[in-house]
Every structure is written in C-alpha cells, then in structure tokens.
Amino acid sequence: MKYISTRGQAPELTFEDAMLTGLARDGGLYVPAEIPTMSKDEIAALAGLSYEEVAFRVMRPFLGDCFTDEEFRGIIARAYDGFGHAARAPLVQLAPNHFLLELFHGPTLAFKDFAMQLIGQLFETALKRRGESVTIVGATSGDTGSAAIQAFGGLDAVNVFILYPHGRVSEVQRRQMTTPTDANVHALAVDGDFDDCQAALKDMFNDFDFRDEVRLAGVNSINFARVLAQVVYYFTSAVSLGAPERKVSFTVPTGNFGDIFAGFIAKQMGLPIDQLVVATNQNDILHRCLSGQGYHKGETIPSISPSMDIQVSSNFERALFYAYGQDGAAVAQLMDELKSGGFEVSQGAMQALQEHYVSGRCSEEETSATIKSERAASGELLCPHSAIGVKVANEQRETSVPMVTLATAHPAKFPAAVEEASGIHPPLPPRMADLYDRSERVTRIANDLTTLETHIRKHIAH
Numbered sequence: 430m431k432y433i434s435t436r437g438q439a440p441e442l443t444f445e446d447a448m449l450t451g452l453a454r455d456g457g458l459y460v461p462a463e464i465p466t467m468s469k470d471e472i473a474a475l476a477g478l479s480y481e482e483v484a485f486r487v488m489r490p491f492l493g494d495c496f497t498d499e500e501f502r503g504i505i506a507r508a509y510d511g512f513g514h515a516a517r518a519p520l521v522q523l524a525p526n527h528f529l530l531e532l533f534h535g536p537t538l539a540f541k542d543f544a545m546q547l548i549g550q551l552f553e554t555a556l557k558r559r560g561e562s563v564t565i566v567g568a569t570s571g572d573t574g575s576a577a578i579q580a581f582g583g584l585d586a587v588n589v590f591i592l593y594p595h596g597r598v599s600e601v602q603r604r605q606m607t608t609p610t611d612a613n614v615h616a617l618a619v620d621g622d623f624d625d626c627q628a629a630l631k632d633m634f635n636d637f638d639f640r641d642e643v644r645l646a647g648v649n650s651i652n653f654a655r656v657l658a659q660v661v662y663y664f665t666s667a668v669s670l671g672a673p674e675r676k677v678s679f680t681v682p683t684g685n686f687g688d689i690f691a692g693f694i695a696k697q698m699g700l701p702i703d704q705l706v707v708a709t710n711q712n713d714i715l716h717r718c719l720s721g722q723g724y725h726k727g728e729t730i731p732s733i734s735p736s737m738d739i740q741v742s743s744n745f746e747r748a749l750f751y752a753y754g755q756d757g758a759a760v761a762q763l764m765d766e767l768k769s770g771g772f773e774v775s776q777g778a779m780q781a782l783q784e785h786y787v788s789g790r791c792s793e794e795e796t797s798a799t800i801k802s803e804r805a806a807s808g809e810l811l812c813p814h815s816a817i818g819v820k821v822a823n824e825q826r827e828t829s830v831p832m833v834t835l836a837t838a839h840p841a842k843f844p845a846a847v848e849e850a851s852g853i854h855p856p857l858p859p860r861m862a863d864l865y866d867r868s869e870r871v872t873r874i875a876n877d878l879t880t881l882e883t884h885i886r887k888h889i890a891h
C-alpha cells in the first residue's frame with residue numbers, strides 16, 4: 430500500500446512513513462494510491478462486532494505491512510480503552526429516521542479523540558521500533574490541540590507544540606491545553622486566527638531546514654492516519670442501521686473537511702452512503718463553494734462554534750484531488766491561486782464534488798435555536814457544532830433514508846453558549862471537575878514564522 434501526494438510531486442511513501450512525514454514535501458497531502466474496498470459480505474459481517482474489531486477490519490488494509498496484526502490489535506485496544514462508553518460511538522435516536530452519533534465520550538470530549546488516541550499509540554510503536562524521536566507541531570481551533578496534548582503528553586520520543594488562536598477558543602478548550610503538566614507539551618497562544626495557525630504550520634513543513642532539523646511531524650488531519658481512524662465510525666453506525674442492505678446518509682459539522690472526507694473514504698470503500706452533508710457555521714466558504722460560487726477566502730468571523738471558524742479548509746484539497754481525477758498539477762495550480770484569495774472550480778470537478786457532497790449553512794441564531802429546540806424535542810443537549818449538524822440535517826434529510834448527524838463535541842466544552850441557548854449549564858465529567866482550579870502554562874506568541882521556529886528550537890533544546 431503506497432501513499433501519494435495530492436500535488437503529484439512528492440515521493441510515494443508507506444503508511445508509516447506518510448504518518449511520520451505529515452505534509453508532503455511538495456506541499457500536498459498524502460492519500461492512498463488506491464482506496465481498498467470491502468465486499469458486501471465483509472461489511473455485513475461487521476454487524477454485532479465490538480468497535481475495536483470493526484476498527485481493525487476497516488483500517489487494516491490501509492497499513493500494508495507496517496504493523497503486524499498483533500501490534501495493530503494492541504494499539505487499537507489501548508487507544509479506546511479510556512473511552513467513557515462501552516460502544517465508543519453510540520447512536521441515539523432524535524426523531525424517526527434521524528440519529529445522533531455521539532463522538533464525545535473520549536478523554537477530551539470531542540471526536541478528535543478517536544483518531545488522536547490511535548495515532549498516539551501508532552507513533553509510539555513506530556518510533557520505539559525505529560529508535561527515533563519527532564517534534565509534533567499542531568494547529569488547532571480548540572479540539573485537535575487538547576486531544577493531541579492528552580494523547581502525546583508524557584511520551585518520551587515526542588515534543589508537542591500546539592498553536593491555537595489567542596482568545597478564540599472556549600475556556601474549557603484552552604484549559605485542556607494549558608493545564609497538563611507534562612514537560613514535553615507546550616501550548617502557544619498565537620496572535621491570529623486558526624487559519625494563521627494552520628498556515629504557520631504548513632510554512633514550517635515547507636521550510637525544509639527547520640523541518641529536517643527538528644524532525645517535524647504533524648497530527649492535524651494533514652496526517653492521513655487521522656482521517657483513517659475517523660472512517661471507522663461511519664461503518665459502525667451505518668451497519669447498525671442496516672447497511673449494507675440499506676443506504677444511510679450523514680451530516681457532518683465541517684471546518685477543516687477531515688471528518689466528512691473520512692465519510693467519502695468510507696463510501697469509496699463500499700459503504701452504501703447516500704448523502705454526505707457538509708454543515709457549516711457562518712464561516713461558510715465550503716457551503717458557498719459547493720453551491721457553485723467558487724472557493725474564495727473571506728474574513729473569519731468568531732462564532733459560538735469556534736472549532737469550525739475556518740476559511741482555508743485543509744482537507745478540501747483532498748476532495749479536489751479526487752474531483753479533478755487525481756490530477757496533482759491541477760490541484761497544485763488551485764492551491765497557488767488560493768494564496769491570492771481563491772479560485773473557481775471547473776465545471777467537471779464541480780459535478781464530481783456535487784455527486785458526493787451537499788451542503789447547508791447555519792447562522793448563530795439558528796445554532797442557539799437548535800440547541801434549545803432539540804433539548805425540548807428529544808432531550809438531547811447539543812454542543813453548538815453538533816447543533817449546526819442537526820439543523821442542516823433537518824433541512825436535507827429524506828424520510829426514506831436514515832440520517833446520522835455527527836455530534837462532534839460534548840456540550841460541556843462550550844458551557845457559555847449552551848447555557849445561553851438552553852438555560853442549562855452542562856457540567857464537566859467528574860474526572861475534569863477541577864479543570865478551573867488547575868494552573869495554566871501557556872506562551873503568548875506573535876504570528877510570525879521566525880518567532881515560532883525560534884521558540885520551538887529553544888524548547889526542544891531544553
């Protein structure tokens with residue numbers, strides 16, 4: 430199994446090398462050269478299996494011979510052991526044929542734990558075997574950072590630096606990043622927005638001297654292993670609703686396009702997915718693009734769903750790669766145009782995108798109203814991101830096909846917005862009850878590549 434870059438100019442790598450490499454050296458993102466498929470019988474055989482066993486069967490073909498079956502089973506078992514629900518990703522019914530996939534039972538209360546816990550174990554196993562160490566730099570709008578710090582904190586072979594936009598994450602998200610005491614993790618509050626953090630991260634990968642000196646690695650969805658781990662819950666939920674005999678649709682609160690792209694991979698593998706619905710907040714570049722208005726950056730407007738306050742949606746590059754018939758040169762050209770503000774999608778590529786994805790947008794008022802109305806209707810208390818999914822799903826769903834909306838975070842990560850909308854203060858789980866009492870450790874830092882690289886070099890040296 431080989432991995433290729435979306436821009437077509439980087440060396441082909443194995444799963445493990447792609448995982449440890451992060452961004453391809455041509456600036457692109459790694460994808461499998463061929464997406465493995467599962468037969469109808471193989472999908473049907475997933476019914477009734479544990480989450481861990483489904484994870485093994487779905488992900489195994491992507492790994493080639495990088496990990497033994499025994500190693501990989503152990504990695505999966507350790508990854509999901511700390512989840513607070515036996516099903517790992519339980520489905521609850523909201524309305525006839527509308528289901529919520531609760532992805533917030535992991536250690537940091539967001540869907541990121543599904544992938545981050547797994548890649549923490551994959552990195553540790555691979556680095557130990559190779560006798561190597563890496564520097565992980567991550568960009569976050571709140572959840573990737575807390576999940577990464579939790580998964581990689583205390584590991585010997587990694588230093589972790591997380592860039593988050595100063596003042597633009599919730600207090601719980603910030604404290605999850607700034608209160609851990611492991612010496613190998615560093616929270617950096619950048620003067621800028623998430624797009625600035627992600628651009629700085631990609632600039633570091635494109636600075637080959639720095640990249641090679643610190644042995645830079647990435648745990649954002651730049652890393653295909655992150656996306657792969659997220660494919661699994663599409664299978665567990667669809668199968669429990671009758672796949673492969675029955676089609677299922679999914680609505681995904683979307684920012685960096687990683688989670689919904691995992692749905693695309695599941696569909697390419699053979700899972701009968703009807704609609705993949707992209708749900709955006711007021712930062713709606715993806716909705717505008719999928720509605721045929723081109724991909725043009727605007728200003729990021731802070732919202733009550735801060736994790737989705739994103740304009741440059743990293744994984745959209747992967748979607749474009751497939752929509753343009755795996756033409757790396759065409760993708761490289763679009764990404765070049767994006768540097769000056771945006772690009773138009775060709776008619777053929779637009780048709781290809783619209784074959785797989787539909788989209789909807791949810792305003793701030795609609796997000797709050799959905800938190801309130803869903804609580805009254807089904808009793809479910811939604812986080813603002815999940816509420817965006819539910820609102821858009823209600824607009825898009827057809828009565829004949831079950832719709833699964835991904836609940837991407839626990840309401841307690843966004844208590845102010847949830848309380849304002851519903852009048853209910855969502856409590857943190859008991860293991861986090863002292864989060865507000867713990868002392869914080871964070872460096873406020875300018876949005877400047879040299880300043881960031883100097884800081885990272887200095888702290889690795891220590």
Ligand SMILES: Cc1ncc(COP(=O)(O)O)c(C=O)c1O
Pocket residue numbers: 539540571572573650682683684685686687688689736737814815837838
């Ligand atoms: C709670 C939450 N919901 C939704 C999203 C959007 O997911 P993606 O970036 O994979 O589109 C994020 C951030 O990634 C998030 O943290």
Ligand SMILES: N[C@@H](CCOP(=O)(O)O)C(=O)O
Pocket residue numbers: 568569570571572573574648649650651684685687736737743
């Ligand atoms: N919403 C994310 C943004 C980064 O996304 P990723 O999937 O590329 O890590 C966050 O919470 O940080």
